[in-house]
Amino acid sequence: MFLQRSALAVARRAAVSPVARRTFAVSAIRRDAKNVEPHASIDQKIKSFNDIKSEADLVGPGAAPGTVPTDLEQSTGLERLEILGKMEGVDIFDMRPLDASRKGTIDNPILVKSAGDEQYAGCTGYPADSHIVTWLGMSRERPMERCPECGSVYKMEYVGPQDDGHGHHDHHGYEEPKTFANYVKPEYW
Structure with a gap:
């Protein structure tokens, strides 16, 4: 009885243990690697x-x-x-951070360069990190935005091509939603 149990245990261990410790795929790759021609200089x-x-x-x-x-x-x-x-x-x-050494004003805003029609800028306040990041969206039609937290003004400077060649700038009838700023008298601007 004891011999039967130990023979069963040996058979189980032998069936689980792999016969070949190294796979054959590695040998085939190494054999084929000898036949590869040296590649011409890629730098050329x-x-x-x-x-x-x-x-x-x-x-x-x-x-x-x-x-x-x-x-x-x-x-x-x-x-x-x-x-x-x-x-x-x-x-x-141009992944440098924006100028945070001063507070942007309407007369002297912090410039944000953009090659597209829209650009987002994250304001962390003045002095730097005085509030959490507030994301401001600017566009070619509305290039200036003021941070609601600290009052700093940002202006998008478009540096992309002047005519994108599509010929349709009406955005298919899309109109910018009206905000409180649309109802302020022009003399207060």
Whole structure:
């Protein structure tokens, strides 16, 4: 009886334990890796930031077969433009924080650059971090906004193309909702 139990225990352990400790897929990959031709220098195909003229220039060359691509080799579009710019010291998206050393006024607002029709800016108050972040939305039709917490004024400076080529700026009949500011006498502006 004792021998039957120990024979069963040995059989269970043997069935669970793998026979081969190393998988065969790794061996096949290593065998095929010997046959890979050395890839031509990828640096020859990578255009510099100044050579980018159209969207077609923003497609990377890809990686050599059998290798893992780097960010520069596999990136496309705006990500590729940003990486090429950073390699040459150009900050494409200008991610610096806004000027928080002063309070924006109507005569001297804090400028927020935008390449699109709308831009959001987060105000943390003056002096900096005096209130929680209040998000302000500005547009080309309404470029100035005042923070309701601290009163700082922000102005969107449009730096994109002057004509977007779509030819329809009426936004399909959309009208900005009226606020209390629409009913203030013009002489109080």
